[in-house]
Amino acid sequence: MAQKPLDVLHSSLESPVLVGLKGGKEYRGTLKGYDIHMNVVLQNADELKEGNAVRRLGLVIIRGDNVVFISP
Amino acid sequence: MAQKPLDVLHSSLESPVLVGLKGGKEYRGTLKGYDIHMNVVLQNADELKEGNAVRRLGLVIIRGDNVVFISP
Amino acid sequence: MAQKPLDVLHSSLESPVLVGLKGGKEYRGTLKGYDIHMNVVLQNADELKEGNAVRRLGLVIIRGDNVVFISP
Amino acid sequence: MAQKPLDVLHSSLESPVLVGLKGGKEYRGTLKGYDIHMNVVLQNADELKEGNAVRRLGLVIIRGDNVVFISP
Amino acid sequence: MAQKPLDVLHSSLESPVLVGLKGGKEYRGTLKGYDIHMNVVLQNADELKEGNAVRRLGLVIIRGDNVVFISP
Amino acid sequence: MAQKPLDVLHSSLESPVLVGLKGGKEYRGTLKGYDIHMNVVLQNADELKEGNAVRRLGLVIIRGDNVVFISP
Amino acid sequence: MAQKPLDVLHSSLESPVLVGLKGGKEYRGTLKGYDIHMNVVLQNADELKEGNAVRRLGLVIIRGDNVVFISP
Structure with missing residues (x-):
């Protein structure tokens, strides 16, 4: 089953992530x-x-349009 | 509970913040x-x-599309 | 009380401002x-x-998408 | 009274302008x-x-998203 | 009478133009x-x-968001 | 008769094209x-x-906002 | 028959892809x-x-506006 990008983001709440800008x-x-x-x-x-x-x-709040990748 | 970016911004009203552009x-x-x-x-x-x-x-008014991060 | 960015701009009408691009x-x-x-x-x-x-x-008319900050 | 940017532009029709890109x-x-x-x-x-x-x-037609300023 | 940018473009159909990107x-x-x-x-x-x-x-098709000017 | 950019693109289906980014x-x-x-x-x-x-x-899928020109 | 870019992407689910940014x-x-x-x-x-x-x-979630190409 396909995983929508925002669903993956949702699953990562409360977990450590790496955000590349x-x-x-x-x-x-x-x-x-x-x-x-x-964002x-x-x-x-x-x-x-x-x-x-x-x-x-x-x-910190990071503005979405700077984001290249988010890795949970 | 998840914290929406704009809610975090709202909670920071009247507080010192660092804004990276x-x-x-x-x-x-x-x-x-x-x-x-x-903005x-x-x-x-x-x-x-x-x-x-x-x-x-x-x-100062800072235009949002320049913002990379806001840290309360 | 929070000050919306455009309200602050409105309050600055007829006053000197510094506009950073x-x-x-x-x-x-x-x-x-x-x-x-x-704009x-x-x-x-x-x-x-x-x-x-x-x-x-x-x-002079300055196009808004070039604006970084406006300081009254 | 406030002068909307596009109204100032309208007032400049048929006049010389300087357009910075x-x-x-x-x-x-x-x-x-x-x-x-x-535009x-x-x-x-x-x-x-x-x-x-x-x-x-x-x-010449100049596309608006390149415009930094227009000075009548 | 004012000439809308797209009207000027329309008048230039079938004519040589210079397109700056x-x-x-x-x-x-x-x-x-x-x-x-x-475009x-x-x-x-x-x-x-x-x-x-x-x-x-x-x-050639040129994508509009690259266009700086079009000169008929 | 004018040729809309997307119509020209449509006419080029199944043909070789050069895409400049x-x-x-x-x-x-x-x-x-x-x-x-x-795209x-x-x-x-x-x-x-x-x-x-x-x-x-x-x-290959090429995202449209990178495209400068497409030449059939 | 034409292949819409998002349909090609859909067909590539669960397959290896190369994403150029x-x-x-x-x-x-x-x-x-x-x-x-x-995205x-x-x-x-x-x-x-x-x-x-x-x-x-x-x-990893990659934000779409950075994508140049996706090759299945």
């Missing part, structure tokens, strides 16, 4: 929410560069 | 308002470069 | 009008580079 | 028409680089 | 059709670089 | 399908760089 | 789902650079 930045945190634009809310989020945490952002 | 600029200020496009109004806003305030803008 | 150009002038796309009309507008006026444009 | 090119000509996307029609249009006419285009 | 490429050919997105159809189209034909494409 | 990549293959966004399906598609096939993709 | 990154994995925006879900996905797997992402 245009330009190469990545964020890792616990997915707390999302909407149909793929997402992460908790305990770290900003990563080349896989390493370079800044702790804590709670 | 495309291109790397960041703004820090008190969130005074927002709309569904993630936001900041009060006592500073423009930051690499974490340091480089300009005081005071009251 | 994608790519870094900025314009300073008196806000004479706007619409829901954040704005400035009067006595100067184009700025690094804070200095480099060109007088007078009356 | 993303990427820095500018066009100068007589505004012959426009629509709600800020514009210029007559006797010159393409400018750093203020100097580098090419005569004559009649 | 984002990024600087230009195409010259006979305008055979268009739609409201400014255009050119016949006997040449791709130009700095005014010189560098490739003959013949019949 | 933003950024300069081009694809050559047999047009098997399309939709109103100019296209190519069969026996090759990716080209400067006119030379650099990779065989076979069946 | 703006900026040049590519992902290879099993297509588990998609939606009308060409896709890949399983056992690898991120590729110049054809070589550089990172295993496993399950």
Whole structure:
């Protein structure tokens, strides 16, 4: 059975996800929410560069149009 | 329970937020308002470069389509 | 009470504003009008580079999708 | 009284305007028409680089999503 | 009387036009059709670089969102 | 009689087409399908760089918003 | 008979696909789902650079507006 992208996102609520953005930045945190634009809310989020945490952002809203991928 | 991105934004009204934009600029200020496009109004806003305030803008409207993240 | 971005813009009519665009150009002038796309009309507008006026444009319509911020 | 951006554009019909585009090119000509996307029609249009006419285009339709500013 | 951009385009059917794109490429050919997105159809189209034909494409559909200007 | 861009695309079904993308990549293959966004399906598609096939993709869906031109 | 792009995508469910993104990154994995925006879900996905797997992402949602091509 096919898995709709937003359904997969829904299944990832409360789980750790990796969010890749245009330009190469990545964020890792616990997915707390999302909407149909793929705006997402992460908790305990770290900003990563080349896989390493370079800044702790804590709670963060990421605007969907920057998102390249979300990996649960 | 899931937290919709705009609900998290709403909960941050009157609180300090960090707003990251495309291109790397960041703004820090008190969130005074927002709309569904993630246009936001900041009060006592500073423009930051690499974490340091480089300009005081005071009251500022930021257009949502430039926003990468908003961190309460 | 929350301040909607367009309400703040409305309150700034006839007042001087600083408009920052994608790519870094900025314009300073008196806000004479706007619409829901954040297209704005400035009067006595100067184009700025690094804070200095480099060109007088007078009356100018700025297309909203270039706007990064508007600061009253 | 506030001046809507498209009303200012309408008032500029048959008058010379300067149109600045993303990427820095500018066009100068007589505004012959426009629509709600800020697509514009210029007559006797010159393409400018750093203020100097580098090419005569004559009649030209400019697609609105390239427009940064229009100055009557 | 104002000339709507799409009306000017309509008047140019079967005539030679120059189409300038984002990024600087230009195409010259006979305008055979268009739609409201400014998608255009050119016949006997040449791709130009700095005014010189560098490739003959013949019949070509150009997607409107790349178009900067169309000059009849 | 004017030729609508999508009609020209329709007439090119089952024929070889050259598809130019933003950024300069081009694809050559047999047009098997399309939709109103100019998403296209190519069969026996090759990716080209400067006119030379650099990779065989076979069946490929190209997302319309990357398309600069399609030449039958 | 013409093949609509989304129909081709539908036929590729549960099959390996190569997804090319703006900026040049590519992902290879099993297509588990998609939606009308060409958001896709890949399983056992690898991120590729110049054809070589550089990172295993496993399950990943790719946002459609980054997609250049999808090749089944």
